[in-house]
Amino acid sequence: MTKHEKTVLAAKTKVLKALAHPARLWMVEQLESGERCVCELVDGLELDFSTVSKHLLVLKNAGVVADDKRGKQVFYSLKVPCVLNFMHCVEAVIKGEGEGF
Amino acid sequence: MTKHEKTVLAAKTKVLKALAHPARLWMVEQLESGERCVCELVDGLELDFSTVSKHLLVLKNAGVVADDKRGKQVFYSLKVPCVLNFMHCVEAVIKGEGEGF
């Protein structure tokens, strides 16, 4: 494996890791229907404000979401909606349909 | 969030976590062009046989790959090829194309 291939692999992995946590995946799914402020996400999850904030940072660093501060609130939005298409495939895995898609 | 929603989320997360490691993702990509025995995957990665074997177990438990023992060798194959479609989206994230797909 070349150095470049390793770099590409690491970059892909970073995105996947960002999505690979229930709280983060839930937030990404919420953002499918539009932006949300941090407080709305905290309400949905049963986690500390600081914890949610850190999860959002992980998603942001991976390039999955964008943040926009307006007044006292920070609104997060989905930068790359295609990540959710994938979930249909994942659902196929879950249902054990195999060979799908 | 209902108990059922949590269960679904955990199942999706399991698949994503399985893919979210460079060695495992690399192996999945290799399997795109057909089954491979463990030894072939060990050759490509610079990892111990036992480490590769454990990574394959993670992928198997997540439902992403299937194993088939034939003679002394165990062949792994991709159960759900659609996981690779997703990588096009991930590549869009990496390139910072945003808004893609």
Add this chain to the structure above:
DNA sequence: CAATCATTTGGTTATTATGCCAAAAAACAA
């Protein structure tokens, strides 16, 4: 059966991730 090859399992250690609390910032209101 003994020896060998391919793979898995068990155990240990190092690194990374997660969650909470407390405190700092940033924007606004009084």
Add this chain to the structure above:
DNA sequence: TTGTTTTTTGGCATAATAACCAAATGATTG
């Protein structure tokens, strides 16, 4: 300015991952 609201940051304890080595298993060959 002082206080209030919203979010982020720092620190710490605990849990989950990942890698290696050594040993065990399973299938085949001599």
